[in-house]
Amino acid sequence: MGPEVLIVVNREVVIDRRFRGPPRSANGGYACGVIAEGVTGVATVSLRLPPPLETTLTLSGDGLTSRLTDGERLVGEASSSTLEIEVPGVPTFEVAQESSRGYSGFIEHIFEGCFVCGPARDPGDGLRIFAGPVAGGDVVAAPWSPDQSLRGPDGMIDRRHVWAALDCPSYFGIGTDPKALLGRLTADIDRLPEIDEPLVVIGWPIDVDGRKFYSGSALADANGDVLARAAATWIEIDELPV
DSSP states (O other): OOOOOOOOEEEEEOOOGGGBSSTTBBOHHHHHHHHGGGBSSSEEEEEOSOOBSSOOEEEEEOBSEEEEEETTEEEEEEEEOOOOOOOOOOOOHHHHHHHHTTOGGGTOOTTTTOTTTOTTSOBTTBOOOOOEEOTTSSOEEEEEOOOGGGBOTTSSBOHHHHHHHHHHHHHHHHOSSSOEEEEEEEEEESOOOOTTOOEEEEEEEEEEETTEEEEEEEEEETTSOEEEEEEEEEEEOSSOOO
16 A cells, blocks of 8 residues: 555635534534544544634645634644554444433433534434443443435545544543533544444543543444544533533
8 A cells, every 4th residue: 555645725614503512613523524634644633712603714734734714713723643542342233222322411411402412403414423321331332324414525424424423422431520522532534434334433431630531432333343433632611602
């Protein structure tokens, strides 16, 4: 296999309201996926501001680094990276379905309209990834079968949605207390999933350092083969964005 070809990006981007996390800003994982489009291969993305919705932003990247800006304001930046993370055993699709019934967001959810994990989103609108605890461990899991609306230009699931799917399960992997927002996400995507493919998404805790919570997430097919993995840094917040 030859060397990867560096991509060069310089274009305007508008994040549609559909892809919100909090009511007035983008889902963190989805926004990271946008920013990562300026980097070749594995990327580490750091969010600097709540990514605005319905706003003309500028994405610029040279394959090694990228930046998403709102005028003079830096929304987020990415760099080429590596990811070494041990993925726990992936439960079966059936176990993930059972675990999902215990999703804590069904009882209380800070952003019930979140594109990824919001229970208020209808099928075909949100991803509806509801990661609940797997019996006997620290892992949370959810089933996911991506629909036609998530198709990318190559016919597979758009890479942005894979980044998004890796976001929220990593939060529920650390629990829902304290309240926290995504600060950084590193993702390694080996294969994009297909439309309607039965998948399992998992999340798990890694470490805690003061107000920072570290966790992992992974996306696997029905055979348990990992398609994508991620490491997340969550930052504890005192007040939720409105």
